[in-house]
Amino acid sequence: MFGKATLFAAATATAILTATAASAATEIQWWHAFTGRLGELVAEQIETFNASQDTYTVVGSHKGNYSETLNAGIAAFRAGEQPHLLMVFEVGTATMMGAKGAIKPVYTLMEETGKDFDPDAYMGAVKGYYTTTDGEMLSLPYNSSTPVLYVNKDALSEAGLNPDMDLSTWENVGAALDVLAEAGHECPLTTAWQSWIHLENLGAWHDTPFATKDNGFAGTDTELAFNGPLHVKHIGMMGEWAKDGKFIYAGRRNEGGARFRAGECAFFTESSAGYAGVKKEAEFDFAIRPLPYWVTAAGAPQNTIIGGASLWVMEGHEDKEYAGVAEFLNFLSSSEIQAKWHQDTGYLPITNAAADLTREQGFYDENPGTEIAGVQMTGKAPTGNSKGLRLGSFDQIRGIIDEELEAVWSGDKSAQEAMDSAVERGNVLLRRFERTSK
Amino acid sequence: MQKRVTFHNRWLPYLLVAPQVLVTLVFFFWPAGQAVWQSMYLPDPFGLSSEFVGAENFTYLFEDPYYRASFITTAVFSTLVTLASMSVALLLAVMADRVIKGSGAYRTLLIWPYAVAPAVAGVLWLFMFNPSIGVATYWLKGLGYDWNHVLNGTEAMGLVVAASAWKQVSYNFLFFLAGLQAIPKSVIEAAAIDGASFARRFWTIVFPLLSPTTFFLLVVNVVYAFFETFAVIHTITGGGPQQDTNILVYKVFKDGFVGQDLGSSAAQSVILLFLVGILTVIQFRFIERRVHY
Structure with a gap:
């Protein structure tokens, strides 16, 4: 009995001590969407930051996928329980921007807390997605990728092709698909994220508006505006390939990845962030090439745009907490x-310095192909057509695009019909969003 | 002669029904009222501003041909799920009712799938029928059939119906079995002595006597197909290919929680509320007349 009581007292004392030690540091909540390997890496970043100083404690919480x-x-904002930092995918950018009073733009945060902050340190093509037309950074780019x-x-x-052949254009890829299909290959081409790669990036890559x-x-x-000649030509061609069994549609997300990594498919258009998975699982010799373009279309290659997420600072917290947020964002950069x-x-x-450091460390020499995404994004200064996309209700618009593209792949609609219909349906959503964001 | 319960304290009866009334108010009338209220507004996602639009959310929906088409998809889906889950359950219940040895084991196994959450059921079926790695797809390919529900709408519908119905079979089975066991043996034995075959006994005696159970299950299954199958759709098809499996309740979720369009989402909930109300009235007015209690 006595032993138990002492033990209890000791435990209570320890608990109190730990509690005071913890409350000494200001807590910063960060809600993110990463699990698995990426979740571990996020946790590692947080630990490194927490160990590097003892004024602030960052607490990361996984809240489901991007939409969730x-x-x-x-x-949480509606209930007044919002975190300090929220990870939002690029598709949600317009929604967040429209929420004046709910968010604290990164440039304001840095001004208010007086932290060193140089927006020019960030890669133009990455930063562009999250800055206003006046060049003010609204959210901090976190994970950004581009299709390759x-x-x-x-x-x-x-199939008798030279594995190092020139695949920089869709014309050349198309010729390779013919040979592969001729040789009886069952899955010459597949893709992930069809709207992002084959419509949004297609436009940016050819300096044509989406x-x-x-x-x-x-x-x-x-x-x-993606029912113009370039987009229709590309989707029409993909539709032809789908009909001939040269393009295999696997699903709306990255379902095609499993087939490519298993060695079933010859070509795969996917985010540069798919690299880790391919490297880990592929039991065949693979290469990464820049996203192809149509040599017969003017404007290409311009630059591709990013996908991924950025970190938004939420309103409604105390100044000393914001100081910690600013410090953490600088740490992440x-x-x-x-x-x-x-x-x-x-x-x-996300910064030019990090790219230089990676090159100095010899990473690109050891892992050929990993530098392509960066080169593809930074080759030219972004134009109005290749800075990114800022469309309201964009998650839903992508859903509409997915539906219409499926109609093309199954042969139910022509490319022109499907794109016209997607534009018309999407515009209705844009008008509705315009009204709510006044 | 009617039995009447009389209370001596005039407040006691109200006190006794109060918990039920309270639960209904808090968990049904309040949220339903909120949905009706919200359906007349066009708010921004964060609730920072809101514009009163009257019936515009409703006209916006009915002007959309894809929304109107979704009614047909829902009708097809609900009918198939209800028919499939009830007929299979009845067949299994009749067979399990005749089992003499080891009936407990059979029954437990048949009830098991009910413990599976809809989302898990969806993932399970998706794995079996995954166009590239599914076991069932592989077998079908062996038989010369190329399964691809990612592009084939009929196959996608078949798959979500199968997954939704499979889960509900257990529930229906439980009620049918209980209903079967409540039928007096003497009636069936008398018919058997008169020389009625098993099929004849089933259709002229058992099935009519089961009608209260069948009617109850019909109502429950229609409500299930309308409201609780969303997780199955979400995990297997996401409403696709094109709009082929986009049922009304899934659109409520997509517009509300993916599109952040709470006004339209609320309007759709109100429409669903009325739809199910009408369906229930129809069921009680017209089908219940054929039920023998």
Whole structure:
């Protein structure tokens, strides 16, 4: 009995001590959408930051996938329980921007807390997605990737093609698909994220608008514009390939990845962040190539745009907490952290310094192809058509695009019909969003 | 002669029904009222501003041909799920009712799938029928059939119906079995002595006597197909390919929790509320007349 009581007293004392020790540091809540390997890497970043100082403690919480995390953030804000930092995917950018009073732009945060902050340190093509037309940074780019072409070199050799052949244009890829299909290959080409790669990035890569008003950057009165000749030509060609069994549609997300990694598919258009998975699982010789473009279309190659997420600072917290948030954001942007993140995941380094550091460390020489995403994004200064997309209700618009593309792949609609219909349906949503964001 | 219970204290009866009334108020009338209220507004996602729009959310929906088409998809889906889950359950119940040895084991196994959450059921079926790695897809390929529910709408519908119905079979089975066991043996034995075959005994005696159970299950299953199958759709097809499996309740979720369009989402909930109300009235007015209690 006596022993138990002492033990209890000791335990209580320890608990109190730990509690005081913890409450000494200001807590910063960060809600993110990463699990698995990426979740571990996020936890590692947080631990490194917490260990590097004892004024602030960052607490990371996983809130589900991208959509669910955004939802959790919105619901929490409505209940007055919002975290300090919220991870929001690029598709939700317009929604967050419209929420004046719910968010604290990063440039304001840095001004108020007086932290050193140089927006020019960030890669133009990455930063552009999250800055206003006046160049003010609203959210901190966190994980950004861009689409590239993955090639199964063994499949090409088996079909009698030179595995190092020029695949920079869709014309050349198309010729390779013919040969592969001729040789009886069952899955010459597959893709992930069809709208992002084959419509949104297609436009940016060829300096052609996806939507009017600089893809929505210059105002919410933007209208979709991807039913022009370039987009229709590309989707029409993909539809032909689908009909001939040269393009295999696997699903709306990255379902095609499993087939490519298993060695079933010869070509795969996917995010540069798919690199870690391919490297880990592929038991064949693979290569990464830049996303192909149509040589017969003017404007290409311009630059591709990013996908991924950025970190938004939420309103309604105390000044000393915001000081911690600013410090943490600067920590995340530091070259060492970014270079490691870039090398571990295949996401782009968000600062030019991190890219230089990665090169100095010899990573690109040891892992050929990993530098392509960065080069593809930074080759040219972004134009109004290639800075990114800022469209309201964009998650839903992508859903509409997915539906219409499926109609093309199954042969139910022509490319022109499907794109016209997607534009018309999407514009209805844009007008509705325009009204709510006044 | 009617039995009437009389209370001596005039407040006691109200006190006794109060918990039920309270639960209904808090968990049904309040949220339903909120949905009706919200359906007349166009709010921004964060609830920072809200514009009164009257019936505009409703006209917006009915002007959308894809929303109107979703009614047909829902009708097809609900009918198939209800028919499939009830007929299979009845067949299994009749067979399990005749089992003499080891009936407990059979029954437990048949009830098991009910413990599976809809989302898990969806993932399970998705794995079996995954166009590239599914076991069932592989077998079908062996038989010369190329399964691809990612692009084939009929196959996608078949798959979500199968997954939704499979889960509900256990529940229906439980009620049918109980219903079967409540039928007096003497009636069936008398018919058997008169020389009625098993099929004849089933259709002229057992099935009519089961009608209260069948009617109850019909109502429950329609409500299930309308409201609780969303997780199955979400995990297997996401409403696709195109709009082929986009049922009304899934659109409520997509517009509300993916699109952050709470006004339209609320309007759709109100429409669903009325739809199910009408369906229930129809069921009680017209089908219940054929039920023998």
